Amino acid sequence: MSNDLVQALLLQSKACAYLGSAFHAELLNCAAADLEARGAVTPLLAPWANADPKAIMAAAVPLRLLGALHDLVLSGEDQALSAAYPQPGQTTDAQIAWREAARVIVEREAQLAAFMQHEPQTNEVRRSVCLLGGFLTIARETGLPLRCFEIAASAGLNLSWDKYSYSLGDIAWGPESPVHLPTDWSGPLPPLDAKVAVIERAACDRRPVDLTDPIQRRRLLAYVWPDQFERLDRLRAAIDLALAMETTVETADAVAWTERTAVPSPGAATVIYHSVFWQYMPAESQAALRKTIE
Template identity: 60%
Template sequence: MTDALIQTFRRQGRACQNLGSPFHAALLALAADDLEGGWDGAGLFAPWAEADAMAMFADAVPLRFLGGLHDMVLEGADAELAAAYPAPGRAADPARAWAAARAAVAARTERLAAFMAHEPQTNEVRRSVCLIGGFLEVARASGLPLQVFEIGSSAGLNLSFDRYRYDLGGACVGPADAPVRLDTDWSGPAAPVDAPLQVAARAACDRRPGDLTDPAQRRRLLAYIWPDQFERLGRIRAAIDLALELGVKVDAADAVAWTRERVAPRAGRATVLFHSVFWQYMPAESQAALAAAIADVGARAGAEAPFAWLRMEPAPPSMAAMEVRLTLWPAGEDRVLAEVHPHGAWVKWAG
Protein backbone atom coordinates (compact mmCIF):
# COMPACT_ATOMS: atom_id res chain seq x y z
CA MET A 1 0.00 0.00 0.00
CA THR A 2 2.74 2.48 0.94
CA ASP A 3 4.29 2.71 -2.52
CA ALA A 4 0.90 3.23 -4.12
CA LEU A 5 0.01 5.86 -1.54
CA ILE A 6 3.26 7.73 -2.15
CA GLN A 7 2.62 7.73 -5.90
CA THR A 8 -0.91 8.99 -5.34
CA PHE A 9 0.18 11.80 -3.01
CA ARG A 10 2.85 12.96 -5.45
CA ARG A 11 0.45 12.84 -8.40
CA GLN A 12 -2.19 14.81 -6.52
CA GLY A 13 0.47 17.26 -5.38
CA ARG A 14 1.40 17.98 -9.00
CA ALA A 15 -2.28 18.46 -9.81
CA CYS A 16 -2.68 20.92 -6.92
CA GLN A 17 0.35 22.87 -8.12
CA ASN A 18 -1.01 23.03 -11.67
CA LEU A 19 -4.44 24.09 -10.42
CA GLY A 20 -3.16 26.94 -8.30
CA SER A 21 -2.65 25.55 -4.78
CA PRO A 22 1.07 25.60 -4.01
CA PHE A 23 0.30 25.12 -0.32
CA HIS A 24 -1.46 21.80 -0.85
CA ALA A 25 1.23 20.78 -3.33
CA ALA A 26 3.91 21.38 -0.69
CA LEU A 27 1.89 19.63 2.03
CA LEU A 28 1.43 16.51 -0.09
CA ALA A 29 5.11 16.45 -1.03
CA LEU A 30 6.08 16.54 2.65
CA ALA A 31 3.56 13.80 3.43
CA ALA A 32 4.96 11.62 0.63
CA ASP A 33 8.50 12.18 1.92
CA ASP A 34 7.47 11.03 5.39
CA LEU A 35 5.64 8.01 3.99
CA GLU A 36 8.88 7.05 2.26
CA GLY A 37 10.60 7.46 5.61
CA GLY A 38 8.28 5.02 7.36
CA TRP A 39 5.38 7.17 8.62
CA ASP A 40 2.24 5.02 8.54
CA GLY A 41 -0.47 7.65 8.84
CA ALA A 42 -1.85 6.11 12.05
CA GLY A 43 -4.00 3.72 10.04
CA LEU A 44 -5.93 6.48 8.24
CA PHE A 45 -5.27 4.86 4.89
CA ALA A 46 -6.05 1.28 5.93
CA PRO A 47 -9.37 1.22 3.99
CA TRP A 48 -7.29 1.42 0.80
CA ALA A 49 -4.75 -1.23 1.81
CA GLU A 50 -5.54 -3.39 -1.22
CA ALA A 51 -5.87 -0.52 -3.70
CA ASP A 52 -3.30 0.39 -6.33
CA ALA A 53 -2.26 3.95 -7.09
CA MET A 54 -4.85 4.37 -9.84
CA ALA A 55 -7.67 3.23 -7.55
CA MET A 56 -6.48 5.49 -4.73
CA PHE A 57 -6.37 8.50 -7.03
CA ALA A 58 -9.81 7.70 -8.44
CA ASP A 59 -11.11 7.45 -4.87
CA ALA A 60 -9.57 10.86 -4.08
CA VAL A 61 -7.62 9.59 -1.05
CA PRO A 62 -5.25 12.60 -0.87
CA LEU A 63 -8.15 15.04 -1.22
CA ARG A 64 -10.05 13.29 1.58
CA PHE A 65 -6.98 13.66 3.78
CA LEU A 66 -6.45 17.32 2.91
CA GLY A 67 -10.15 18.03 3.43
CA GLY A 68 -10.04 16.49 6.88
CA LEU A 69 -7.12 18.69 7.89
CA HIS A 70 -8.77 21.83 6.49
CA ASP A 71 -11.99 20.96 8.30
CA MET A 72 -10.13 21.04 11.62
CA VAL A 73 -8.63 24.42 10.70
CA LEU A 74 -12.02 25.87 9.79
CA GLU A 75 -13.55 24.69 13.06
CA GLY A 76 -10.63 25.99 15.10
CA ALA A 77 -10.06 22.50 16.48
CA ASP A 78 -6.26 22.72 16.21
CA ALA A 79 -4.66 26.11 16.90
CA GLU A 80 -1.15 25.06 15.86
CA LEU A 81 -2.37 23.70 12.53
CA ALA A 82 -4.53 26.77 11.88
CA ALA A 83 -1.64 29.12 12.62
CA ALA A 84 0.42 27.57 9.82
CA TYR A 85 -2.36 27.59 7.21
CA PRO A 86 -2.66 30.44 4.69
CA ALA A 87 -4.97 33.34 5.46
CA PRO A 88 -5.54 36.72 3.82
CA GLY A 89 -2.51 38.83 4.64
CA ARG A 90 -0.56 35.87 6.01
CA ALA A 91 1.65 33.52 4.04
CA ALA A 92 1.38 29.78 4.54
CA ASP A 93 4.11 27.80 6.27
CA PRO A 94 3.94 24.31 4.74
CA ALA A 95 6.75 22.85 6.87
CA ARG A 96 5.15 24.04 10.10
CA ALA A 97 1.73 22.98 8.84
CA TRP A 98 2.92 19.47 8.06
CA ALA A 99 4.52 19.09 11.49
CA ALA A 100 1.24 20.17 13.05
CA ALA A 101 -0.70 17.88 10.70
CA ARG A 102 1.33 14.86 11.77
CA ALA A 103 0.60 15.69 15.39
CA ALA A 104 -3.09 16.14 14.55
CA VAL A 105 -3.20 12.76 12.80
CA ALA A 106 -1.86 11.09 15.94
CA ALA A 107 -4.14 12.99 18.32
CA ARG A 108 -7.35 13.03 16.27
CA THR A 109 -7.19 9.85 14.23
CA GLU A 110 -10.85 8.92 14.72
CA ARG A 111 -12.09 12.34 13.67
CA LEU A 112 -9.98 12.33 10.51
CA ALA A 113 -10.94 8.75 9.69
CA ALA A 114 -14.62 9.63 10.00
CA PHE A 115 -14.20 12.61 7.67
CA MET A 116 -12.32 10.51 5.12
CA ALA A 117 -14.87 7.68 5.14
CA HIS A 118 -17.09 9.52 2.67
CA GLU A 119 -16.01 10.59 -0.81
CA PRO A 120 -15.47 14.29 -1.47
CA GLN A 121 -18.57 16.32 -2.19
CA THR A 122 -17.27 19.43 -3.80
CA ASN A 123 -19.65 22.21 -4.72
CA GLU A 124 -17.41 24.41 -6.84
CA VAL A 125 -19.71 27.32 -7.64
CA ARG A 126 -17.57 28.50 -10.53
CA ARG A 127 -18.47 25.34 -12.45
CA SER A 128 -21.72 27.18 -13.17
CA VAL A 129 -19.71 29.49 -15.42
CA CYS A 130 -18.76 26.41 -17.45
CA LEU A 131 -22.35 25.13 -17.62
CA ILE A 132 -24.18 28.41 -18.24
CA GLY A 133 -23.35 28.35 -21.95
CA GLY A 134 -25.03 24.95 -22.20
CA PHE A 135 -28.20 26.18 -20.49
CA LEU A 136 -28.24 29.19 -22.80
CA GLU A 137 -27.80 26.90 -25.79
CA VAL A 138 -30.80 24.79 -24.76
CA ALA A 139 -32.88 27.94 -24.21
CA ARG A 140 -31.83 29.28 -27.62
CA ALA A 141 -32.52 26.03 -29.46
CA SER A 142 -35.89 25.37 -27.81
CA GLY A 143 -37.27 28.83 -27.10
CA LEU A 144 -38.91 27.26 -24.04
CA PRO A 145 -38.67 27.70 -20.26
CA LEU A 146 -36.41 25.12 -18.66
CA GLN A 147 -37.16 22.52 -16.02
CA VAL A 148 -33.79 21.48 -14.63
CA PHE A 149 -32.73 18.37 -12.71
CA GLU A 150 -29.29 18.06 -11.17
CA ILE A 151 -27.80 14.74 -10.06
CA GLY A 152 -24.80 14.48 -7.75
CA SER A 153 -25.82 17.91 -6.53
CA SER A 154 -24.05 17.89 -3.15
CA ALA A 155 -25.65 20.87 -1.36
CA GLY A 156 -27.30 22.20 -4.52
CA LEU A 157 -25.30 25.40 -4.96
CA ASN A 158 -25.14 25.06 -8.76
CA LEU A 159 -28.90 24.51 -8.89
CA SER A 160 -29.27 28.30 -8.52
CA PHE A 161 -27.15 28.96 -11.61
CA ASP A 162 -29.70 31.38 -13.11
CA ARG A 163 -29.53 33.59 -9.99
CA TYR A 164 -25.81 34.28 -10.55
CA ARG A 165 -24.23 37.07 -12.59
CA TYR A 166 -21.73 36.00 -15.27
CA ASP A 167 -19.04 37.83 -17.19
CA LEU A 168 -18.19 35.62 -20.16
CA GLY A 169 -15.35 37.53 -21.71
CA GLY A 170 -17.24 40.82 -21.64
CA ALA A 171 -20.64 39.35 -22.52
CA CYS A 172 -22.73 39.45 -19.35
CA VAL A 173 -25.81 37.49 -18.36
CA GLY A 174 -27.79 37.04 -15.15
CA PRO A 175 -29.29 39.46 -12.61
CA ALA A 176 -27.24 42.64 -12.39
CA ASP A 177 -27.68 42.74 -8.60
CA ALA A 178 -26.80 39.07 -8.00
CA PRO A 179 -24.77 38.48 -4.82
CA VAL A 180 -22.78 35.72 -6.55
CA ARG A 181 -20.71 37.04 -9.44
CA LEU A 182 -18.68 34.74 -11.66
CA ASP A 183 -16.16 35.55 -14.35
CA THR A 184 -13.83 33.42 -16.44
CA ASP A 185 -11.16 33.67 -19.10
CA TRP A 186 -13.48 33.07 -22.07
CA SER A 187 -12.14 32.25 -25.53
CA GLY A 188 -13.83 31.24 -28.76
CA PRO A 189 -17.22 32.42 -30.06
CA ALA A 190 -19.53 34.41 -27.83
CA ALA A 191 -22.03 32.53 -25.70
CA PRO A 192 -25.71 33.00 -26.70
CA VAL A 193 -26.34 35.45 -23.85
CA ASP A 194 -29.45 36.85 -25.57
CA ALA A 195 -31.25 33.50 -25.35
CA PRO A 196 -34.51 33.61 -23.32
CA LEU A 197 -33.21 31.84 -20.22
CA GLN A 198 -36.05 31.14 -17.79
CA VAL A 199 -36.08 28.35 -15.18
CA ALA A 200 -39.65 27.29 -14.49
CA ALA A 201 -38.86 24.38 -12.18
CA ARG A 202 -35.81 22.85 -10.55
CA ALA A 203 -34.95 19.78 -8.48
CA ALA A 204 -31.80 17.95 -7.41
CA CYS A 205 -30.60 14.79 -5.75
CA ASP A 206 -27.50 13.44 -4.11
CA ARG A 207 -26.77 10.17 -2.38
CA ARG A 208 -25.77 12.17 0.67
CA PRO A 209 -26.86 15.79 0.23
CA GLY A 210 -25.25 18.51 2.25
CA ASP A 211 -27.59 20.20 4.72
CA LEU A 212 -26.64 23.87 4.61
CA THR A 213 -28.51 24.57 7.84
CA ASP A 214 -25.99 22.33 9.66
CA PRO A 215 -22.76 24.23 10.48
CA ALA A 216 -20.69 21.03 10.32
CA GLN A 217 -21.94 20.23 6.82
CA ARG A 218 -21.40 23.79 5.64
CA ARG A 219 -17.87 23.51 6.96
CA ARG A 220 -17.35 20.24 5.07
CA LEU A 221 -18.12 22.01 1.79
CA LEU A 222 -15.62 24.73 2.64
CA ALA A 223 -13.02 22.14 3.67
CA TYR A 224 -12.74 20.87 0.10
CA ILE A 225 -11.96 24.35 -1.21
CA TRP A 226 -8.19 24.70 -1.16
CA PRO A 227 -7.15 27.00 1.69
CA ASP A 228 -4.80 29.23 -0.33
CA GLN A 229 -7.54 30.05 -2.88
CA PHE A 230 -9.30 32.87 -1.07
CA GLU A 231 -11.49 33.94 -4.01
CA ARG A 232 -12.97 30.44 -4.25
CA LEU A 233 -13.71 30.47 -0.54
CA GLY A 234 -15.41 33.84 -0.87
CA ARG A 235 -17.57 32.66 -3.76
CA ILE A 236 -18.79 29.53 -2.03
CA ARG A 237 -19.64 31.45 1.14
CA ALA A 238 -21.74 33.88 -0.92
CA ALA A 239 -23.42 30.98 -2.72
CA ILE A 240 -24.20 29.23 0.58
CA ASP A 241 -25.81 32.40 1.92
CA LEU A 242 -27.95 32.70 -1.23
CA ALA A 243 -28.98 29.03 -1.13
CA LEU A 244 -30.06 29.42 2.49
CA GLU A 245 -32.05 32.51 1.55
CA LEU A 246 -33.72 30.68 -1.35
CA GLY A 247 -34.39 27.52 0.66
CA VAL A 248 -32.65 25.24 -1.84
CA LYS A 249 -33.50 21.58 -1.22
CA VAL A 250 -31.71 18.44 -2.45
CA ASP A 251 -33.37 15.03 -2.32
CA ALA A 252 -31.44 12.21 -0.66
CA ALA A 253 -31.60 9.61 -3.43
CA ASP A 254 -29.65 7.39 -5.77
CA ALA A 255 -29.09 9.17 -9.09
CA VAL A 256 -30.25 6.24 -11.23
CA ALA A 257 -33.50 5.60 -9.34
CA TRP A 258 -34.23 9.33 -9.01
CA THR A 259 -33.71 9.93 -12.73
CA ARG A 260 -36.08 7.10 -13.59
CA GLU A 261 -38.71 8.39 -11.17
CA ARG A 262 -38.47 12.16 -11.55
CA VAL A 263 -37.08 13.10 -14.95
CA ALA A 264 -39.49 13.14 -17.90
CA PRO A 265 -40.11 15.39 -20.90
CA ARG A 266 -42.95 17.86 -20.49
CA ALA A 267 -44.79 19.70 -23.22
CA GLY A 268 -44.04 23.42 -23.28
CA ARG A 269 -40.75 23.05 -21.41
CA ALA A 270 -37.20 22.02 -22.20
CA THR A 271 -36.13 19.42 -19.67
CA VAL A 272 -32.45 19.48 -18.71
CA LEU A 273 -30.62 16.82 -16.71
CA PHE A 274 -27.19 18.09 -15.67
CA HIS A 275 -24.19 17.19 -13.54
CA SER A 276 -20.59 18.27 -13.02
CA VAL A 277 -17.56 16.21 -11.93
CA PHE A 278 -19.86 13.46 -10.77
CA TRP A 279 -19.74 10.69 -13.36
CA GLN A 280 -16.19 9.58 -12.53
CA TYR A 281 -17.15 8.73 -8.94
CA MET A 282 -19.85 6.25 -10.01
CA PRO A 283 -19.13 2.52 -10.37
CA ALA A 284 -19.16 1.30 -13.96
CA GLU A 285 -22.44 -0.56 -13.49
CA SER A 286 -24.12 2.58 -12.15
CA GLN A 287 -22.78 4.59 -15.09
CA ALA A 288 -24.29 2.08 -17.50
CA ALA A 289 -27.64 2.09 -15.69
CA LEU A 290 -27.77 5.88 -15.62
CA ALA A 291 -26.85 6.16 -19.29
CA ALA A 292 -29.69 3.75 -20.08
CA ALA A 293 -32.15 5.76 -17.97
CA ILE A 294 -31.11 8.98 -19.74
CA ALA A 295 -31.48 7.36 -23.15
CA ASP A 296 -34.98 6.26 -22.16
CA VAL A 297 -35.94 9.82 -21.27
CA GLY A 298 -34.48 10.99 -24.58
CA ALA A 299 -36.55 8.43 -26.48
CA ARG A 300 -39.70 10.03 -25.02
CA ALA A 301 -38.75 13.57 -26.03
CA GLY A 302 -40.49 15.45 -28.82
CA ALA A 303 -40.39 18.75 -30.64
CA GLU A 304 -42.68 20.37 -28.06
CA ALA A 305 -41.04 18.54 -25.17
CA PRO A 306 -37.28 18.46 -25.82
CA PHE A 307 -34.79 16.85 -23.44
CA ALA A 308 -31.16 17.82 -22.88
CA TRP A 309 -28.33 16.06 -21.09
CA LEU A 310 -25.74 18.64 -20.06
CA ARG A 311 -22.58 17.62 -18.25
CA MET A 312 -19.16 18.85 -17.26
CA GLU A 313 -16.89 15.85 -16.85
CA PRO A 314 -13.38 14.63 -17.66
CA ALA A 315 -13.12 13.71 -21.32
CA PRO A 316 -12.56 10.02 -22.04
CA PRO A 317 -10.43 8.12 -22.70
CA SER A 318 -7.48 10.00 -21.16
CA MET A 319 -9.58 11.89 -18.54
CA ALA A 320 -6.88 14.57 -18.70
CA ALA A 321 -9.11 17.35 -20.03
CA MET A 322 -12.45 18.61 -18.73
CA GLU A 323 -15.23 19.18 -21.23
CA VAL A 324 -18.81 20.40 -21.36
CA ARG A 325 -20.96 18.16 -23.53
CA LEU A 326 -24.60 18.50 -24.59
CA THR A 327 -26.94 15.86 -26.01
CA LEU A 328 -30.25 17.26 -27.22
CA TRP A 329 -33.31 15.17 -28.08
CA PRO A 330 -35.54 14.42 -30.01
CA ALA A 331 -32.74 14.35 -32.58
CA GLY A 332 -30.22 13.00 -30.06
CA GLU A 333 -27.44 15.24 -31.39
CA ASP A 334 -24.38 15.04 -29.16
CA ARG A 335 -21.60 17.63 -29.22
CA VAL A 336 -18.80 19.06 -27.15
CA LEU A 337 -19.58 22.68 -26.33
CA ALA A 338 -16.37 23.59 -24.55
CA GLU A 339 -13.13 22.55 -22.96
CA VAL A 340 -12.99 24.02 -19.46
CA HIS A 341 -10.81 24.42 -16.39
CA PRO A 342 -11.88 22.09 -13.54
CA HIS A 343 -12.62 25.08 -11.31
CA GLY A 344 -14.00 27.35 -14.04
CA ALA A 345 -10.96 29.63 -14.39
CA TRP A 346 -11.17 29.43 -18.20
CA VAL A 347 -13.58 28.28 -20.86
CA LYS A 348 -12.63 27.45 -24.46
CA TRP A 349 -16.03 27.66 -26.07
CA ALA A 350 -16.88 25.88 -29.32
CA GLY A 351 -20.65 26.35 -29.11
Protein backbone atom coordinates in the same frame (compact mmCIF):
# COMPACT_ATOMS: atom_id res chain seq x y z
CA MET B 1 3.75 1.08 4.43
CA SER B 2 2.92 0.67 0.74
CA ASN B 3 5.09 2.58 -1.70
CA ASP B 4 1.92 2.98 -3.76
CA LEU B 5 0.54 5.30 -1.08
CA VAL B 6 3.69 7.39 -1.15
CA GLN B 7 3.45 7.65 -4.94
CA ALA B 8 -0.23 8.60 -4.70
CA LEU B 9 0.61 11.48 -2.37
CA LEU B 10 3.34 12.66 -4.73
CA LEU B 11 1.08 12.35 -7.77
CA GLN B 12 -1.63 14.41 -6.09
CA SER B 13 1.03 16.93 -5.08
CA LYS B 14 1.86 17.49 -8.75
CA ALA B 15 -1.83 17.86 -9.55
CA CYS B 16 -2.28 20.44 -6.79
CA ALA B 17 0.69 22.43 -8.07
CA TYR B 18 -0.68 22.34 -11.61
CA LEU B 19 -4.15 23.41 -10.44
CA GLY B 20 -2.91 26.35 -8.40
CA SER B 21 -2.47 25.16 -4.82
CA ALA B 22 1.22 25.47 -4.01
CA PHE B 23 0.42 25.00 -0.32
CA HIS B 24 -1.28 21.64 -0.75
CA ALA B 25 1.41 20.53 -3.18
CA GLU B 26 4.13 21.10 -0.59
CA LEU B 27 2.01 19.71 2.25
CA LEU B 28 1.58 16.45 0.34
CA ASN B 29 5.32 16.28 -0.31
CA CYS B 30 5.80 16.53 3.45
CA ALA B 31 3.17 13.84 4.01
CA ALA B 32 4.91 11.54 1.53
CA ALA B 33 8.25 12.00 3.29
CA ASP B 34 6.57 11.37 6.64
CA LEU B 35 4.96 8.20 5.31
CA GLU B 36 8.25 6.91 3.91
CA ALA B 37 9.77 7.43 7.36
CA ARG B 38 6.78 5.65 8.96
CA GLY B 39 5.89 8.83 10.78
CA ALA B 40 2.71 10.25 12.25
CA VAL B 41 0.57 9.84 9.14
CA THR B 42 1.23 6.09 8.82
CA PRO B 43 -1.59 4.82 11.09
CA LEU B 44 -4.05 7.28 9.55
CA LEU B 45 -3.44 5.86 6.06
CA ALA B 46 -3.27 2.24 7.23
CA PRO B 47 -6.74 1.34 5.85
CA TRP B 48 -5.29 1.73 2.34
CA ALA B 49 -1.89 0.12 3.06
CA ASN B 50 -2.61 -2.92 0.88
CA ALA B 51 -4.66 -1.20 -1.81
CA ASP B 52 -3.39 -1.14 -5.37
CA PRO B 53 -2.58 2.21 -7.03
CA LYS B 54 -5.85 2.31 -8.97
CA ALA B 55 -7.91 1.77 -5.82
CA ILE B 56 -5.94 4.40 -3.90
CA MET B 57 -6.56 7.05 -6.53
CA ALA B 58 -10.17 5.97 -7.07
CA ALA B 59 -10.74 6.47 -3.35
CA ALA B 60 -9.00 9.87 -3.55
CA VAL B 61 -6.98 9.05 -0.43
CA PRO B 62 -4.70 12.12 -0.66
CA LEU B 63 -7.75 14.39 -0.97
CA ARG B 64 -9.35 12.71 2.03
CA LEU B 65 -6.25 13.52 4.07
CA LEU B 66 -6.18 17.13 2.90
CA GLY B 67 -9.90 17.53 3.52
CA ALA B 68 -9.68 16.11 7.04
CA LEU B 69 -6.93 18.54 8.01
CA HIS B 70 -8.70 21.53 6.43
CA ASP B 71 -11.94 20.59 8.16
CA LEU B 72 -10.14 20.75 11.49
CA VAL B 73 -8.72 24.15 10.53
CA LEU B 74 -12.19 25.44 9.64
CA SER B 75 -13.59 24.14 12.92
CA GLY B 76 -11.16 26.30 14.90
CA GLU B 77 -10.61 23.45 17.33
CA ASP B 78 -6.82 23.62 17.06
CA GLN B 79 -5.58 27.20 17.00
CA ALA B 80 -1.95 26.33 16.26
CA LEU B 81 -2.91 24.35 13.16
CA SER B 82 -5.28 27.08 11.98
CA ALA B 83 -2.57 29.71 12.45
CA ALA B 84 -0.16 27.68 10.31
CA TYR B 85 -2.59 27.44 7.40
CA PRO B 86 -2.90 30.04 4.60
CA GLN B 87 -4.47 33.38 5.43
CA PRO B 88 -5.12 36.24 2.98
CA GLY B 89 -2.19 38.63 2.80
CA GLN B 90 0.15 36.39 4.78
CA THR B 91 3.06 34.17 3.83
CA THR B 92 2.60 30.50 4.66
CA ASP B 93 5.32 27.93 5.31
CA ALA B 94 4.04 24.45 4.44
CA GLN B 95 6.87 22.85 6.40
CA ILE B 96 5.65 24.55 9.58
CA ALA B 97 2.06 23.65 8.70
CA TRP B 98 3.05 20.00 8.31
CA ARG B 99 4.72 19.95 11.73
CA GLU B 100 1.45 21.14 13.24
CA ALA B 101 -0.48 18.68 11.08
CA ALA B 102 1.71 15.77 12.21
CA ARG B 103 1.09 16.73 15.83
CA VAL B 104 -2.64 16.95 15.25
CA ILE B 105 -2.69 13.60 13.44
CA VAL B 106 -1.27 11.95 16.56
CA GLU B 107 -3.53 13.83 18.96
CA ARG B 108 -6.76 13.56 16.93
CA GLU B 109 -6.25 10.43 14.87
CA ALA B 110 -9.74 9.04 15.53
CA GLN B 111 -11.42 12.33 14.59
CA LEU B 112 -9.46 12.63 11.35
CA ALA B 113 -9.95 8.95 10.51
CA ALA B 114 -13.71 9.35 10.90
CA PHE B 115 -13.70 12.23 8.42
CA MET B 116 -11.65 10.19 5.96
CA GLN B 117 -14.15 7.32 5.94
CA HIS B 118 -16.34 9.37 3.59
CA GLU B 119 -15.48 9.96 -0.05
CA PRO B 120 -14.68 13.56 -1.04
CA GLN B 121 -17.67 15.51 -2.25
CA THR B 122 -17.49 18.92 -3.87
CA ASN B 123 -19.87 21.39 -5.47
CA GLU B 124 -17.83 23.63 -7.77
CA VAL B 125 -19.98 26.66 -8.53
CA ARG B 126 -17.88 27.80 -11.49
CA ARG B 127 -19.18 24.83 -13.45
CA SER B 128 -22.29 26.94 -13.92
CA VAL B 129 -20.25 28.92 -16.46
CA CYS B 130 -20.15 25.82 -18.66
CA LEU B 131 -23.85 25.20 -18.14
CA LEU B 132 -24.84 28.78 -18.96
CA GLY B 133 -24.26 28.42 -22.69
CA GLY B 134 -26.49 25.37 -22.87
CA PHE B 135 -29.33 26.95 -20.92
CA LEU B 136 -29.22 30.13 -22.99
CA THR B 137 -29.20 28.16 -26.24
CA ILE B 138 -32.18 26.04 -25.15
CA ALA B 139 -34.10 29.16 -24.09
CA ARG B 140 -33.39 30.85 -27.42
CA GLU B 141 -34.15 27.86 -29.64
CA THR B 142 -37.35 26.81 -27.86
CA GLY B 143 -38.66 30.19 -26.75
CA LEU B 144 -39.99 28.40 -23.67
CA PRO B 145 -39.48 28.78 -19.94
CA LEU B 146 -37.13 26.22 -18.40
CA ARG B 147 -37.68 23.38 -15.96
CA CYS B 148 -34.22 22.50 -14.61
CA PHE B 149 -33.48 19.05 -13.18
CA GLU B 150 -29.95 18.36 -11.95
CA ILE B 151 -28.66 14.86 -11.24
CA ALA B 152 -25.72 14.17 -8.92
CA ALA B 153 -26.22 17.70 -7.62
CA SER B 154 -24.29 17.41 -4.34
CA ALA B 155 -25.56 20.46 -2.40
CA GLY B 156 -27.54 21.77 -5.37
CA LEU B 157 -25.52 24.96 -5.81
CA ASN B 158 -25.61 24.78 -9.61
CA LEU B 159 -29.41 24.76 -9.48
CA SER B 160 -29.11 28.51 -8.87
CA TRP B 161 -27.16 29.17 -12.08
CA ASP B 162 -29.52 31.95 -13.17
CA LYS B 163 -29.07 33.76 -9.86
CA TYR B 164 -25.33 34.25 -10.39
CA SER B 165 -23.57 37.01 -12.29
CA TYR B 166 -21.09 36.12 -15.03
CA SER B 167 -18.24 37.83 -16.83
CA LEU B 168 -17.45 36.22 -20.18
CA GLY B 169 -14.33 38.19 -20.89
CA ASP B 170 -15.53 41.80 -21.09
CA ILE B 171 -19.20 40.87 -21.41
CA ALA B 172 -21.50 40.51 -18.40
CA TRP B 173 -24.62 38.39 -17.95
CA GLY B 174 -26.98 37.86 -15.06
CA PRO B 175 -28.38 39.81 -12.13
CA GLU B 176 -26.41 41.58 -9.44
CA SER B 177 -25.39 38.72 -7.21
CA PRO B 178 -23.11 37.91 -4.29
CA VAL B 179 -21.86 35.05 -6.48
CA HIS B 180 -19.80 36.33 -9.39
CA LEU B 181 -18.29 33.92 -11.92
CA PRO B 182 -15.57 35.40 -14.13
CA THR B 183 -14.20 33.36 -17.00
CA ASP B 184 -12.15 33.58 -20.17
CA TRP B 185 -14.50 32.61 -23.01
CA SER B 186 -13.10 31.55 -26.37
CA GLY B 187 -15.15 30.89 -29.46
CA PRO B 188 -18.64 32.16 -30.32
CA LEU B 189 -20.61 33.55 -27.40
CA PRO B 190 -23.90 31.93 -26.37
CA PRO B 191 -27.07 33.94 -27.06
CA LEU B 192 -26.70 36.30 -24.10
CA ASP B 193 -29.85 38.23 -25.07
CA ALA B 194 -32.06 35.13 -24.83
CA LYS B 195 -35.03 35.54 -22.51
CA VAL B 196 -34.62 33.12 -19.62
CA ALA B 197 -37.28 32.15 -17.11
CA VAL B 198 -36.77 29.19 -14.78
CA ILE B 199 -40.20 28.06 -13.60
CA GLU B 200 -39.15 24.86 -11.84
CA ARG B 201 -35.93 23.48 -10.40
CA ALA B 202 -35.18 20.20 -8.64
CA ALA B 203 -32.19 18.00 -7.95
CA CYS B 204 -31.11 14.60 -6.70
CA ASP B 205 -27.97 12.93 -5.41
CA ARG B 206 -27.26 9.53 -3.90
CA ARG B 207 -25.74 11.31 -0.95
CA PRO B 208 -26.73 14.97 -0.98
CA VAL B 209 -25.14 17.62 1.20
CA ASP B 210 -27.63 19.11 3.65
CA LEU B 211 -26.67 22.78 3.80
CA THR B 212 -28.81 23.34 6.88
CA ASP B 213 -26.35 21.14 8.80
CA PRO B 214 -23.27 23.20 9.79
CA ILE B 215 -21.09 20.07 9.89
CA GLN B 216 -21.99 19.19 6.30
CA ARG B 217 -21.49 22.80 5.19
CA ARG B 218 -18.01 22.76 6.70
CA ARG B 219 -17.20 19.44 5.04
CA LEU B 220 -18.06 20.96 1.66
CA LEU B 221 -15.75 23.90 2.37
CA ALA B 222 -13.00 21.57 3.58
CA TYR B 223 -12.49 20.17 0.10
CA VAL B 224 -11.69 23.61 -1.28
CA TRP B 225 -7.94 24.14 -1.18
CA PRO B 226 -7.12 26.57 1.63
CA ASP B 227 -4.87 28.87 -0.39
CA GLN B 228 -7.61 29.48 -2.98
CA PHE B 229 -9.36 32.27 -1.12
CA GLU B 230 -11.63 33.39 -3.99
CA ARG B 231 -13.02 29.86 -4.34
CA LEU B 232 -13.74 29.71 -0.62
CA ASP B 233 -15.47 33.10 -0.65
CA ARG B 234 -17.48 32.14 -3.75
CA LEU B 235 -18.58 28.85 -2.20
CA ARG B 236 -19.64 30.55 1.03
CA ALA B 237 -21.68 33.08 -0.95
CA ALA B 238 -23.31 30.32 -3.00
CA ILE B 239 -24.17 28.39 0.16
CA ASP B 240 -25.79 31.49 1.69
CA LEU B 241 -27.81 32.04 -1.48
CA ALA B 242 -28.94 28.40 -1.60
CA LEU B 243 -30.05 28.60 2.02
CA ALA B 244 -31.99 31.78 1.30
CA MET B 245 -33.66 30.05 -1.67
CA GLU B 246 -34.33 26.97 0.48
CA THR B 247 -32.67 24.76 -2.13
CA THR B 248 -33.16 21.06 -1.45
CA VAL B 249 -31.63 17.97 -3.03
CA GLU B 250 -33.54 14.70 -2.89
CA THR B 251 -31.74 11.51 -1.90
CA ALA B 252 -32.26 9.28 -4.93
CA ASP B 253 -30.71 7.30 -7.76
CA ALA B 254 -30.32 9.44 -10.87
CA VAL B 255 -32.09 7.06 -13.25
CA ALA B 256 -35.08 6.30 -11.03
CA TRP B 257 -35.43 9.95 -10.01
CA THR B 258 -35.35 11.19 -13.60
CA GLU B 259 -37.99 8.66 -14.66
CA ARG B 260 -40.24 9.74 -11.80
CA THR B 261 -39.64 13.48 -11.64
CA ALA B 262 -38.42 14.98 -14.90
CA VAL B 263 -41.53 14.20 -16.93
CA PRO B 264 -42.00 16.63 -19.85
CA SER B 265 -44.59 19.35 -19.33
CA PRO B 266 -46.41 21.21 -22.13
CA GLY B 267 -45.35 24.81 -22.55
CA ALA B 268 -41.92 24.41 -20.97
CA ALA B 269 -38.51 23.04 -21.91
CA THR B 270 -37.46 20.25 -19.54
CA VAL B 271 -33.68 20.25 -19.07
CA ILE B 272 -31.87 17.35 -17.40
CA TYR B 273 -28.26 18.16 -16.66
CA HIS B 274 -25.20 17.43 -14.53
CA SER B 275 -21.83 19.03 -13.85
CA VAL B 276 -19.22 16.26 -14.18
CA PHE B 277 -21.02 13.02 -13.36
CA TRP B 278 -21.68 11.05 -16.54
CA GLN B 279 -18.22 9.45 -16.72
CA TYR B 280 -18.64 8.03 -13.23
CA MET B 281 -21.88 6.21 -14.02
CA PRO B 282 -21.81 2.48 -14.84
CA ALA B 283 -22.46 1.76 -18.51
CA GLU B 284 -25.83 0.18 -17.76
CA SER B 285 -26.92 3.28 -15.83
CA GLN B 286 -25.81 5.50 -18.69
CA ALA B 287 -27.87 3.44 -21.11
CA ALA B 288 -30.92 3.51 -18.84
CA LEU B 289 -30.72 7.26 -18.33
CA ARG B 290 -30.20 7.91 -22.03
CA LYS B 291 -33.28 5.80 -22.79
CA THR B 292 -35.31 7.72 -20.22
CA ILE B 293 -34.28 11.07 -21.67
CA GLU B 294 -34.88 10.03 -25.27
